Amino acid sequence: MSNNLDALFNPRNIAVVGASSNPLKAGYIILDNLLSIGYPKKIFPINVSEKEILGIKCYKKLSEVEEKVELVILITPSEIIFDIMTDLEIRMKKKNDVKVIVCAAANYGETKTPEGIRRQDCLINTAKQYGIRVVGPNCIGIIDNINRVDTTFVETLLPKESRGKKGGISFISQSGALAASILMMGASQPAPISMNKFISIGNMADVDFIDLLEYFEQDEDTKVIGMYMEGYPDGRKLIDTLARIAKKKPIIVLKVGRSEIGAKAANSHTGSLAGADAVYDAAFRQYGIIRVYTIEEMMDTLQSLDSGILPKGNNVFILTQAGGPGIYCTDAYMDEKILKLPVVEEKTKKKLTEILPDMANVCSPEGYADITAAANVYHHVESLRTVMDDDGVDSVIFITVVPTFLPRKELAEGLVKLLKNEGYAKKKPVYICIMAGNYVWECRKILEENGIRTYNTPAHCVKAAAHMVEYKWFLDSVRGVE
Amino acid sequence: MSNNLDALFNPRNIAVVGASSNPLKAGYIILDNLLSIGYPKKIFPINVSEKEILGIKCYKKLSEVEEKVELVILITPSEIIFDIMTDLEIRMKKKNDVKVIVCAAANYGETKTPEGIRRQDCLINTAKQYGIRVVGPNCIGIIDNINRVDTTFVETLLPKESRGKKGGISFISQSGALAASILMMGASQPAPISMNKFISIGNMADVDFIDLLEYFEQDEDTKVIGMYMEGYPDGRKLIDTLARIAKKKPIIVLKVGRSEIGAKAANSHTGSLAGADAVYDAAFRQYGIIRVYTIEEMMDTLQSLDSGILPKGNNVFILTQAGGPGIYCTDAYMDEKILKLPVVEEKTKKKLTEILPDMANVCSPEGYADITAAANVYHHVESLRTVMDDDGVDSVIFITVVPTFLPRKELAEGLVKLLKNEGYAKKKPVYICIMAGNYVWECRKILEENGIRTYNTPAHCVKAAAHMVEYKWFLDSVRGVE
Known part of the structure; x- marks a missing residue:
């Protein structure tokens, strides 16, 4: 250079x-x-x-x-x-x-x-x-x-x-x-x-x-490029550059000035004209540039893509230890039209039923399992393994609230063993949400220090999962065309 | 009882x-x-x-x-x-x-x-x-x-x-x-x-x-009621109860099972049928029940309404110390059709121009001011006072990133003095976002311990501000009818 x-x-x-x-x-x-x-x-x-x-x-x-x-x-x-x-x-x-x-x-x-x-x-x-x-x-x-x-x-x-x-x-x-x-x-x-x-x-x-x-x-x-952008004088040239690079590396853009008033504020700020947002938006879609709308979505998506593992397809399984947060996740999931709850093999369902507590909900609806609050560390880790072993599952959203009686450190260590030591995190993306504020901070820290990113809420997992599929499909389409 | x-x-x-x-x-x-x-x-x-x-x-x-x-x-x-x-x-x-x-x-x-x-x-x-x-x-x-x-x-x-x-x-x-x-x-x-x-x-x-x-x-x-809800056997009776109470106290509902698949997961969980979500949604709108879609929105809205101060109307001023976050806020703001950037009085603009650093952007666009990164504690506090003193402003979103050279504790104390000691927080709602992670935790803590809620991002302020207006307008409509 x-x-x-x-x-x-x-x-x-x-x-x-x-x-x-x-x-x-x-x-x-x-x-x-x-x-x-x-x-x-x-x-x-x-x-x-x-x-x-x-x-x-x-x-x-x-x-x-x-x-x-x-x-x-x-x-x-x-x-x-x-x-x-x-x-x-x-x-x-x-x-x-x-x-x-x-x-x-x-x-x-x-x-x-x-x-x-x-x-x-x-x-x-x-x-x-x-x-x-x-x-x-x-x-x-x-x-x-x-x-x-x-x-x-x-x-x-x-x-x-x-x-x-x-x-x-x-x-x-x-x-x-x-x-x-x-x-x-x-x-x-x-x-x-x-x-x-x-x-x-x-x-x-x-x-x-x-x-x-x-x-x-x-x-x-x-490996991944993030951009916060207000405006650029030569939009055409910028789009051409972005389009060329997006075929090689994912680019995530938080472009503000979406609204007319926002664009006016942007113009007062950096002096650069925001340009018609709709033009940028169409170009982003066409050229595989991932557009995000919030700071949290930017942080989550950058870190998901930095894992280097793209999903094969859009079959994202929801595995939850808690009913409420699982349903909450499902709603957010259905808002992302790109994601699809997979129908897993019978042997996967059978195995989940065998290893999980009696009350567990296995695949009702399809692509969704609730391992229940009775789940111990073994149940958490082995159900995740079982779901990840299914060929019809491209990635997994994994939610747990960690009840007081579940040892948090052992849970983190069990997940690290599976995902890092046994290499599961290199096979398929997993989006882990451990939902309980400061109470699970140390538990999340163990995972993150071992390269396994955790997310603040189930809805955050969903956004990251959707953007990963979006980028994978874009790459597939480019390879198909070229 | x-x-x-x-x-x-x-x-x-x-x-x-x-x-x-x-x-x-x-x-x-x-x-x-x-x-x-x-x-x-x-x-x-x-x-x-x-x-x-x-x-x-x-x-x-x-x-x-x-x-x-x-x-x-x-x-x-x-x-x-x-x-x-x-x-x-x-x-x-x-x-x-x-x-x-x-x-x-x-x-x-x-x-x-x-x-x-x-x-x-x-x-x-x-x-x-x-x-x-x-x-x-x-x-x-x-x-x-x-x-x-x-x-x-x-x-x-x-x-x-x-x-x-x-x-x-x-x-x-x-x-x-x-x-x-x-x-x-x-x-x-x-x-x-x-x-x-x-x-x-x-x-x-x-x-x-x-x-x-x-x-x-x-x-x-x-003073405020929050509900997380999956389903209820007698939807009609529940709605009647909610409708009666919402006229007296704000009720915020996070109802899941919005999607068909989410409803199925809810049914597997609590066994209660979720009921057609569209029916609930229409009833919530009609009877002034505030529907939220995320956990963060629930927490923010509950705490905003607990302040006990409702805005007079939908004129929400955006006062920011930082251009980028201000524009980001403006975009989120424009997504909420209910909010309106107010045109303040000439004397307010004049005063802002007088007290603020030269580079400040005063009201371009209208209802928006950027006090700039050069703003000291005085600029922060007095610009907020000036905007709140304007009769055309019903509430204020206040964003600051707190540069390293701005004393964080003094900023918090200055804001507490204005909002609590001088009683400004009792006049109009203020949504404060101090955006810098752990770096500003103590600063936020001082405010919150004095009863002044802070929000994680500008977009969170916007959601809370919109729900406050939504409830105020519902109350106004009820009073008009009764």
Whole structure:
């Protein structure tokens, strides 16, 4: 790849212009995040008055740093951008090393004021002159968990052990706040989510959706792409790019501005016209781009697809330990026209009847079983195994409320043994919902730390299951045509 | 009230038949829950082999307890129900004191086996003979937070300080598991929810929806009624009851079996026919009963209505600190046809422009303002005050992502000062969404502990706001007609 974005995600040394010693300032948190994630190369804080911050030597100017700097993070007040660009020119004439700038600071083009536009022009024009790519301005920054780069000023409270953990999800957000929310919510799951690459693109003054999509298309570590999008100036080109990539990797889009008023708010925000939503919507459907409507649906669908296992078809079995939540699930299921309750083989029904408590409901309706509140760990695990062994079942939604007398840790361990150790999770998708708030948090954590994602409610399982089938069918249709 | 349910929610002494000294058994947890909630009268554990459990003296038989017992909880194996009923008869002939039985045990009529039906008949017929009401069998039990009664065997992990805390919500569930989930999820909020009265009705062999609805109709402490429902044998009578009560108190229903297959699963579960969903749906609409479709929507709507403040009309202002989440909210908002973005007065716009950061978007579109990520605590609080002061605004959705450099505790305290101390929360509903996972948990907790509910996402605020308007308009229409 020649577009310099390698230096964004895997830079040889980073300078933080506007580094601060005040823990409440973004210029401090960026340094702290770089240290926390374990960025392995050198960091150069630029600050006129400090000697060192967080134990790292400071420099007064970027041009004073002797060693190579490929990535520059700007978190200075926007008024001084002109001085900083002058200093950058001095550096480039001498060293010619900087390849990317992440301008986290705001008060640029997005203000639509003459000063803001002038500042942005200065930044972009100077950078262009030296072939430097710019992310932002007015963005949260980027994270690369594999290369251990975190330029954000978002304090996610991500536990240290989760930093640097691999994941196949790469995410692009046009809203810094939504990006931050997703990072913070992801850090608040039973086992915190680790993105592969994460980027907040702010004003898209230079690096934009298409640059990043093309980068993620080639990036072997990116298995699934997520996008939060308000608008893009060249919709046709964006759709063409999305359509090409969706044949190789799933792309999930939360596009706002669906309503006329929402589009107006989007236009006030990023200035980019949302474009007729119906046009986008039709294109998404045609080209296999998965559209989601809520933040929860985005998180669930990203993580389901990151498992790497697609279902063979739309036969999704509902296996529940609890009647009410099972029926609730069935209603949500029937809303998704794409899903079909499978008729399992007689031997599967016979086996379920044999192993389960007397009161269990086996396949009434077809494709649905209630193992009842009397089910112990064995009943949970073996009924799941039995259903997954049936050739007519493509995936399973598995719901349990975990009564007080059922040992939660043993349940989690039993499921891990089946799904991970015995390899069942690699055969078919399973959507696990363990429904009881904080009471089952540790139980869910054991599963998630073993790579088995859990969902908050049965309806969340259903949405994820439907999107998985949707993408599988799209791939099938593409292969049929090509 | 003459239907003995007073003795269910405020019994003079309780016997627990089947009390256990094993902390993993339901018969132990019930005792523990009664102690934790601080039940103020006497508890008599009945257990043939133990001398005392949790420091309370045990009795071998119910008939041996000398003091008055109004409520009996049964958590014994169902096979011995015949012996227990024989002993109950001995007691009733001697003391004639028991008024209600909560039969938490399963393996009764719901099994549809001859033995199960025989056991249930024995229980119900014996009770009837002595005018005793029966809740269950096959239920989780009941909670009354005001009278400090908790007969459930659900370990909610509700902090001790939340037990006995007043709330206006009374909830009836036809599914024990769903009831347990709601209790456990409610206990997992930033500030745990405290229901007023909570009841899982199991098989409805005696006490049913109508008994409880009539009780809650009269109960002054019940401000809002929630119901999870699968089916009811006399739909007409149920609707009549709901319709009468909905004119006085809001009723929120999560009715499952919406789909044909869901109805079939419901029938397999509780045996009660779900009834044509369309008939219920039409009746709910006609009689002002609020129908919700997800568990989250139920929780949010119950708590919004429990605030006791209804909006005057449907003019709901969106005030956001973050563009992306604001636009996301606007889309969800436009999906609810009932809501209308208000055009505020010129002086309101002028004031917002004066007090907010330069970059703020004031009323483009109308009824929407973005105070921007530059907003400090003052900007948050004063913009909310300004919008709430406008006569054209009936309620406000307030979204913030809380950047790292904004002090979260001060923000919470600023909002508490305005909404609680200055009384703004009593003027108009405000739906607050502070979007950043665990990072803002403490901030949300401060608000919730001061009676100001927070919501997980902007879309959740929108659903609650729409249901509040829906109920207000229903009340207006009823008053117009009467």
